[in-house]
Amino acid sequence: MTRTMKILIAFLAAFGLIAAACGSSTAGSDDEGTDGAVASDDAGSETESDDAMEEGSDVKAAFVMVAPVGDAGWNFMHDKGRIGAEAATGVETAFVEAIPEGGAEFDNAVQQFIDDGFNVIFTTSFGYMDATERFAAENPDVVFEHISGFKQNDTNFGNTFGRMYQPRYIAGMAAGAATESNKIGYVGAFPIPEVIRGINAFALGVAATNPDATVEVVWTSTWFDPTVEGNSAQALIDAGADVLTMHQDSTATGQAITDAGGTFIGYHSDMSEQVGAYLTAPVWNWTPRYSEVIESVKAGNYQPGSYWGGMADGVVDITIPDSSPVAADMQKVKDDIISGDFDVFDTGDVVDQDGNVIISNGVVQTELTDPFDPSRVVAAEGDALNDGVLLTMSFFVENVVGSPAG
Amino acid sequence: MNEVTIVGLLVDVIAFGVLLYLAALGELVAEKAGVLNLGVEGMMAIGGVAAFWSGVQFGSPLVGLIVAGIAAGLLALVHALVAVVLGADQVVSGLALTIFGLGLSAFLGKEYVSLPPVEQFGTLPLGSLRELRIIGPILFDQPWVAWLAAALGFLTWFVLERTRVGLGLRAVGENAATADAAGQSVTVTRVAAVVVGGVLAGFSGAFLVLNLAKGWTEGVTAGRGWIAVALVIFGAWRPGRTAIGALLFGGLLALEPRLQTFGVEVSPILVSMLPYAITIGVLVVFSIQSRHRPSAAPAAIGRAYRREER
Numbered sequence: 001m002t003r004t005m006k007i008l009i010a011f012l013a014a015f016g017l018i019a020a021a022c023g024s025s026t027a028g029s030d031d032e033g034t035d036g037a038v039a040s041d042d043a044g045s046e047t048e049s050d051d052a053m054e055e056g057s058d059v060k061a062a063f064v065m066v067a068p069v070g071d072a073g074w075n076f077m078h079d080k081g082r083i084g085a086e087a088a089t090g091v092e093t094a095f096v097e098a099i100p101e102g103g104a105e106f107d108n109a110v111q112q113f114i115d116d117g118f119n120v121i122f123t124t125s126f127g128y129m130d131a132t133e134r135f136a137a138e139n140p141d142v143v144f145e146h147i148s149g150f151k152q153n154d155t156n157f158g159n160t161f162g163r164m165y166q167p168r169y170i171a172g173m174a175a176g177a178a179t180e181s182n183k184i185g186y187v188g189a190f191p192i193p194e195v196i197r198g199i200n201a202f203a204l205g206v207a208a209t210n211p212d213a214t215v216e217v218v219w220t221s222t223w224f225d226p227t228v229e230g231n232s233a234q235a236l237i238d239a240g241a242d243v244l245t246m247h248q249d250s251t252a253t254g255q256a257i258t259d260a261g262g263t264f265i266g267y268h269s270d271m272s273e274q275v276g277a278y279l280t281a282p283v284w285n286w287t288p289r290y291s292e293v294i295e296s297v298k299a300g301n302y303q304p305g306s307y308w309g310g311m312a313d314g315v316v317d318i319t320i321p322d323s324s325p326v327a328a329d330m331q332k333v334k335d336d337i338i339s340g341d342f343d344v345f346d347t348g349d350v351v352d353q354d355g356n357v358i359i360s361n362g363v364v365q366t367e368l369t370d371p372f373d374p375s376r377v378v379a380a381e382g383d384a385l386n387d388g389v390l391l392t393m394s395f396f397v398e399n400v401v402g403s404p405a406g
Numbered sequence: 407m408n409e410v411t412i413v414g415l416l417v418d419v420i421a422f423g424v425l426l427y428l429a430a431l432g433e434l435v436a437e438k439a440g441v442l443n444l445g446v447e448g449m450m451a452i453g454g455v456a457a458f459w460s461g462v463q464f465g466s467p468l469v470g471l472i473v474a475g476i477a478a479g480l481l482a483l484v485h486a487l488v489a490v491v492l493g494a495d496q497v498v499s500g501l502a503l504t505i506f507g508l509g510l511s512a513f514l515g516k517e518y519v520s521l522p523p524v525e526q527f528g529t530l531p532l533g534s535l536r537e538l539r540i541i542g543p544i545l546f547d548q549p550w551v552a553w554l555a556a557a558l559g560f561l562t563w564f565v566l567e568r569t570r571v572g573l574g575l576r577a578v579g580e581n582a583a584t585a586d587a588a589g590q591s592v593t594v595t596r597v598a599a600v601v602v603g604g605v606l607a608g609f610s611g612a613f614l615v616l617n618l619a620k621g622w623t624e625g626v627t628a629g630r631g632w633i634a635v636a637l638v639i640f641g642a643w644r645p646g647r648t649a650i651g652a653l654l655f656g657g658l659l660a661l662e663p664r665l666q667t668f669g670v671e672v673s674p675i676l677v678s679m680l681p682y683a684i685t686i687g688v689l690v691v692f693s694i695q696s697r698h699r700p701s702a703a704p705a706a707i708g709r710a711y712r713r714e715e716r
Contacts, residue, residue: 068512068624070519098512098624218663221675225628226619231418232663238414239667255523255620274522402666406673 448507482604
């Protein structure tokens with residue numbers, strides 16, 4: 001191979017990499033046209049910092065996102081939370097999107113933020129956990145808040161998540177009332193406790209309004225692949241489901257059920273603009289929690305911890321659809337969850353697919369272990385229900401059809 | 407499992423088969439001329455974003471198909487220039503094309519993410535044939551691109567096996583120096599084959615985005631271009647056998663969610679791995695066979711041709 005050829009190839013390869021990089025970092029929150037819910041969105045913020053609204057504050061908050069924010073899903077809601085927190089706290093914020101988990105891109109992005117003087121960094125994907133922990137140890141002056149993980153330290157590294165199972169239960173109530181075939185489809189990403197917990201809460205909600213209905217689960221083995229998601233939704237429709245919901249990042253499930261003339265219950269964000277068959281959706285609202293963390297850093301009293309906020313904290317929510325025949329019941333459950341009079345898994349019997357009573361009125365009936373570490377007991381027989389049981393949930397309740405093992 | 411679910415499965419098998427077949431057919435043409443193009447994934451992505459753009463602009467799937475073919479064909483031309491005209495390493499150039507295509511499509515498609523679907527490829531006006539039980543939905547209610555794929559498969563076989571053009575193309579892929587000596591322009595043949603391959607990959611991307619994913623998103627191809635590359639090997643560089651392979655691999659893609667609704671306790675992750683596992687198996691069988699008889703692969707594949715080095 002001649003020298004010229006080598007140079008040409010190197011040039012082409014470099015060009016390819018640059019283009020790939022452009023694709024992943026050229027941000028711009030250009031969703032105004034696609035989602036009416038983002039009225040306050042500020043286009044073109046990219047990785048550039050927005051102007052600080054409050055002069056004199058030296059707190060700057062940065063966000064690292066795993067996928068493009070324009071996907072109406074997980075990352076889209078984090079970006080809404082960022083924009084909301086910026087408005088609420090007046091601090092300067094910035095974000096980078098489409099940063100892979102476990103790669104050098106993450107390290108580069110975080111280091112750049114630190115070099116640019118950002119002193120609160122939110123890392124919003126589970127797979128960022130270990131790298132965030134490392135950065136926290138190396139940069140004691142910067143606060144790191146990791147979303148959806150479980151690690152923390154004593155000074156500058158905490159984690160945050162939301163009790164999405166609460167609005168999932170209410171969504172299940174709506175689904176149970178809406179189904180005519182008594183078959184509800186659930187397109188799930190991976191059989192992990194977070195997803196299983198959501199399916200169980202949803203199924204308990206279904207049982208509350210329709211004891212005859214079942215919730216049929218199909219696993220896609222991907223968070224985001226509209227083709228597979230749509231295909232899985234179609235499989236459920238063919239199997240007789242007339243109401244679908246999902247734990248995925250695209251709206252493909254909603255498109256499929258719209259085409260089939262059924263009912264869709266979304267997830268992440270209000271998808272009424274994109275999906276014709278939309279009824280309601282359990283949604284994320286990160287603004288209050290992000291604002292709280294930023295305010296604590298401003299005040300100099302940030303305390304790391306494992307924050308798991310629920311509907312009472314406003315981190316998760318659901319809109320009650322007026323058209324649902326059980327709207328009043330849903331509203332009552334919503335009020336009771338917010339007031340603390342009701343929570344999903346501590347009322348009545350929680351029975352698994354084999355008919356075993358796992359939890360009865362908030363008391364664990366059988367020894368439960370951590371699926372990732374079977375030697376670790378999270379609750380013994382007779383123990384009161386605790387968050388550990390919810391965080392390691394690996395069984396399906398009785399009205400779910402499918403395998404919790406994937 | 408009942409008639410509805412089985413018909414639903416077979417409809418999906420054909421759809422995924424068509425998706426893979428279009429891309430694999432293009433790769434087959436390029437490889438038959440002796441050019442390995444690992445940029446299928448990138449060309450599909452470019453075709454997909456071009457089709458969606460076209461759908462938003464013009465609302466016509468036919469225009470979308472043409473625009474997707476042109477866009478992916480132009481991208482393939484880059485590979486042709488680098489790997490054929492300049493004689494650079496085909497593997498490196500092809501991989502760069504995939505990275506470049508995925509990045510460029512993500513960049514160009516930024517504002518199309520999460521937009522509602524544009525018009526899909528429709529069905530042919532086959533009247534009462536479409537109403538036939540079982541056969542109707544599986545065969546006659548398919549989008550016309552499925553019929554186009556079948557026609558292109560036949561056309562590819564005919565041109566390769568029954569025409570002088572095809573003979574010349576195969577000669578270039580088997581022994582470029584001999585073909586050159588016989589008066590066949592190696593460069594022109596190879597560039598044309600690579601561009602045709604790109605156009606077909608673009609068609610595949612258009613079908614993926616308009617009919618299967620029903621929308622544009624970054625990374626919509628999700629590795630399916632690589633399955634198409636594997637499919638060419640599985641099909642032993644023959645259009646007919648590749649069609650069977652496309653239905654088999656497409657069937658595996660379609661089965662992944664469906665098996666679960668049938669109550670079959672097989673890990674979906676295992677099923678999604680199968681196309682690659684089968685390809686590895688086929689490679690092993692081929693390499694054992696090739697000890698006794700000539701390999702099915704074009705002899706000159708992956709090798710740049712320069713007359714002065716003959």
